Amino acid sequence: MKKSLLTLGAVLTLTVISCKKSEGGNKSIIKTDSSTTVVTDNNGKVDSVTQSSSTVDVNGQKTEKTDFVYKATDGTLVKVIFKNDPKESTVAITSNKKTFTLIKTETKGDETIYKKDDMTVRVKGDSLHLEQGNNIIPLKRTKI
Template sequence: MKKSILVLNAVLALTVISCKKSTESGNKSVIKTDSSETVITDNNGKIDSVTQSSSTIEVNGQKVEKTDFVYKATDGTLVKVVFKNDPKESNVAITSNKKTFTLPKTETKNGETIYKKDDMTARVKGDSLHLEQGNNVIELKRTKI
């Protein structure tokens, strides 16, 4: 009886000792939570109140800039608009209802940038985007946070 109690205590002691894990060891595939906050700033370093994300990458020594905005139509529909600028071409990609229209930049004049492909034209000036296709005109405004 004494032997079985001693063996049982030894097994329990070994179990307790072997199950202790430090915070450094343990499951290495657990991803730690990132507590950092993303803040978008404009060119002046001020916090931007417009919903946007921007990225600049360098390919073969040439910079390619992509800027995403969320626009809102007069009927309340949200539209994702991505402006892409690189040395070869500049275009805008407009996504709504799981459809994306990509229009190349054709001209810039008087603070207005015009993108055009086939019968579709996008005119961007300030915070507004006028999308024209045939007789249809859709007014879009950048959304605020």
Template sequence: MKKGLLIAVSASALLLTSCKKSESGNKSVIKTDSTETLVTDNNGKIDSVTQSSSTIDVNGQKTEKTDFVYKATDGTLVKVIFKNDPKESTVAITSNKKTFTLPKTETKGEETIYKKDDMTARVKGDSLHLEQGNNVIELKRTKI
């Protein structure tokens, strides 16, 4: 009888002290925003590739960084960062934990050429041709 009474008292104490459900929900859950984010290029067109872009304004001078992921013909993924600031424009190519930074040397129509020592990067549209000595690597922007 004592065990039954102890169980009944424990159950009623649990019921009385249990947490109440409220309309506000769990405060630890992050609500998602239903808005869609579209990435546009400089012409205002919707860009279908994954990219990250940031513009920093320091003393009236704007520095723009744009990150892309490119894919080589062998399937290797390469991170490419284009940086434009008032002093210079560069491209940084990262693969296998190595980064090569090449300054912009010239622009011919739709093609931009970055060059340092024996390495040359030619960017045209969604493709990047990387040349080092006799080696040529073809890269295409990925759509993730």
């Protein structure tokens, strides 16, 4: 009986000691990078609009992808990704976990038009108008 109690006491003591939480945290987790990213436009100036851009060169053909955040008049934030590659140019609009991808059909001066089925997107400067049937949703590029 004494041996059982001593063994049980030793096991409980070892369990408490081994389960003690360290305040240093998990050493195997990679710490986040605290550096800041500065986005510049094509002229090398710092861009004040939240965006991310990448260019990939595959077999001498460049594909450019630029992400922006747009805001609707009701305050809803929408992620818009412009992709230009040698085959086609597209715009992907993501809102409420749904993504719509439209193909560039024409450029009129400073306005670019993307279409797919009954959906049309007109991009002019910092504004984007999403048209579907009789519904027109104006979006404005935002700074977050």
